[in-house]
Amino acid sequence: IKDVAVAVAGSAVITKIIDVSAGLSDDAMEAQINVEADQYIPYPLDEVAIDFEVQGKSDRGPDQVEVLLAACRRENVDTRVEVLEAAVALAPDALVPTVALANALTVSSRARLAVDVLRRAVVLAPDDSNLRNNLAATLVRLHRYDEAREILEALIEAHGPQLNFLCNLTNALISLRLQEQGVARARQAVALLPQAHLAWRALGNALSYH
DSSP, rough: OOOOOOOOGGGGGGOOOOOOTOOOHHHHHHHHHHHHHTTTTOOGGGGEEEEEEEEEEEEEEEEEEEEEEEEEEHHHHHHHHHHHHHHHOOOOOOHHHHHHHHHHHHTOOOOHHHHHHHHHHHHHHHTHHHHHHHHHHHHHTTHHHHHHHHHHHHHHHHHHHOOOHHHOOOOOOHTOHHHHHHHHHHHHHHOTTTTTTTHHHHHHHHHHTT
């Protein structure tokens, strides 16, 4: 298996650009979006898989960011998860379907299962820093901040500072109430890539808790 692309058909997906406060942490943003999602989704929220991505600054003001909200019926994701589970069962040592399964589980709000699958993927590809970063990001979503911090600090030591490592580590540190360390890592991200919105968002989040 060389490549796997798994997606839900566009006609089954609801997308919406919404404005959210720029000063929210990832956890707070996710909580707010989940609270407000019923305004945009015509299904019971317990039947829906929701994901979002910050797009950039909002035209409404510097204190707002545009967020792309995407949602579909959970059953549409579940059928694809079942196919990927079958693929992993047929080829348990194959990396690509294992990673695809972890991504699908994350989208379907089964992050705990995604962590288990990502750990298996890390064993299959121990030198893949992106897998370890994805594992850390998923641990942050589960509020397992100490575990995420340990992984991210090891990544930075081994591979040097990278934007995603630094921003995820900032989120973990802030959640651990280590505000000064979080601000320092966010400033490091801004210095590394000053044009990256993700870096400035991480710094704004860190400073709001400082």
